[in-house]
Amino acid sequence: MNSFLINSKPLDCLKSKLIFLCIIAMLSLYISFASIASTTSFTQQQANEILYHIHTYYVDDLPLSQYHKSNLTDVFEQLDPYSKYLTASELDSLFSAANGRYTGIGIEVEEIDNRIVILGTLPGSPAEQAGIEGGDKLVAINSEDVTKRDIAHISKLLKKAALKTIYITVERAKSELTLALRREEINVESVFSQLLTNQNAxxxxxxxNNHSYHDVARHINKLISNNGGPLSGLVIDLRDNPGGTLSSAVAISDLFLQAGTIVTTKGRFYDANQQFVAQHGDILNGAPIVVLINEQSASAAEILAGALQDNQRAIVVGSKSYGKGSVQSLIPIGDGTTALKLTTAKYFTPSGRSIDGVGIKPNILLTEQGLSHLNKRAIMAGELSNNRDKLALLDKHLVDAKEYYKDKN
Structure with missing residues (x-):
């Protein structure tokens, strides 16, 4: 999902009289925003406004004088894939996503080897209830072949279906399966927790999203209460987490840090350059932390992982993350019913690393097979409660975390 990330302190640019909202695009799509289409028409005023913002605020200085103002398609092709013009409906969807809700079927997808592959489904969503599974490949929507279609086209087909029954055909284990479901408003539950063994959680x-910080704090306090005292250690699972709001990533990082830089952003205009610093107070009182990541952990997830890793507060376990290290700003166009989502900065971890195109490298590298032993859905369903070997692996990593930074804290 291309999702909305709001800075904890909105960037007020007095010169342009606009409010900039820092955003980081999420990679997996619950909904999809297409690149500006050649059929999109703009008034001369809109075209001038868009070109002005790109020339003034885009992270790279581009020579825009060569482009014709009435045709912005070529201009957008020179920008990164996260910079887009958003229509009124797309802008509304962006705000809904930031608040943890949207209307859809609840699938997370990615284009892999020219096929649209379902990464997973949201808990309680129409897709989960219909039996769609991670790894399924989309074949058809309402009998229309989508094997050679992109995510933007598929999103349009799903929206076109409105709230009517949608027939989704997927390929699974070399056979095809057609499932019936309906789009509905989904409240995205972003946090899940449970106690493990040895007073770990x-x-x-x-x-x-905009509620995740409060949800994380509430879950941790509940875990401490159910444990009857302080936790001995915490596993934070960010696998397949495509990102979300910047303010949420910063605030959640701050929950576990006594001091230190969380993240910095750097761009061409003054307000794009910011440093976020942790305030005193650690909700776990120094208990060791393990952060689990994989190649689908992106943007805000990488901010949290990088902040805890660079501040020597947690060890990161898993496979290298995606590498989405740019920051977008949401700039209203015209009367504010549409907007320009523009890359205005890149972010850097506390040690000064840019992870854009590189990702977060784990302290302990696990293969996909190794990570599968810590299946997220199995943990969330409590299916590991009787599997001491797998729970012991989590305990071992928490011991590793404690030993890893014992001499550094």
């Missing part, structure tokens, strides 16, 4: 973040 597990918390999973599905995404970072």
């Amino acid at each position: 597990y918390i999973s973040l599905q995404s970072f």
Whole structure:
């Protein structure tokens, strides 16, 4: 999902009289915003406004004088894939996603080897209830072949269906299966938690929305209460987390840090350059932390992982993350019913690393097979409660975390 990330302190640019909202695009799509289409028409005033913002605020200085103002398609092709013009409906969807709700079927998808592959489904969503599974490949929507279609086209087909029954055909284990479901408004539960063994706990973040910080704090306090005292350690699972709001990533990082930089952003205009610093107070009182990531952990998830890793507060376990290290700003166009989502900065971890295109490298590298032993859905369903070997692996990593930074804290 291309999702909305609001800075904890909105960037007020007095010169342009606009409010900039820092955003980081989420990679997995619950909904999809297409790149500006050649059929989109703009008034001369709109075209001038868009070109002005790109020339003034885009992270790279582009020579725009060569482009014709009435045709912005070529201009957008020179920008990164996260910079887009958003229509009124897309803008509304963006705000809904930031608040943890949207209307859809609840699938997370990615284009892999020219096929649209379902990464997973949201808990309680129409897709989960219909039996769609992670790994399914989309074949058809309402009998229309989508094997050679992109995510934007598929999103349009799903929206076109409105609230009517949708027939989704997927490929699974070399056979095809057609399932019936309906789009509906979904409230995205971004946090799940449970106690493990040895007074350790597990918390999973599905995404970072405007409620995630309060949800994480509430879950941790509940875990401490159910444990009857302080936790001995915490596993934070960010696998398959595509990102979300910047303010949420910063605030959640701050929950576990006594001091230190959380993240910095750097761009061409003054307000794009910011440093976020942790305030005193650690909700776990120094108990060791393990952060689980994989190649689908992106943007805000990478901010949290990088902040805890660079501040020597947690060890990161898993496979290298996606590498989405740019920051977008949401700039209203015209009367504010549409907007320009524009990359205005890149973010850097506390040690000064840019992870854009590189990702977060784990302290302990696990293969996909190794990570599968810590299946997220199995943990969330409590299916590991009787599997001491797998729970012991989580305990071992928490011991590793404690030993890893014992001499550094």
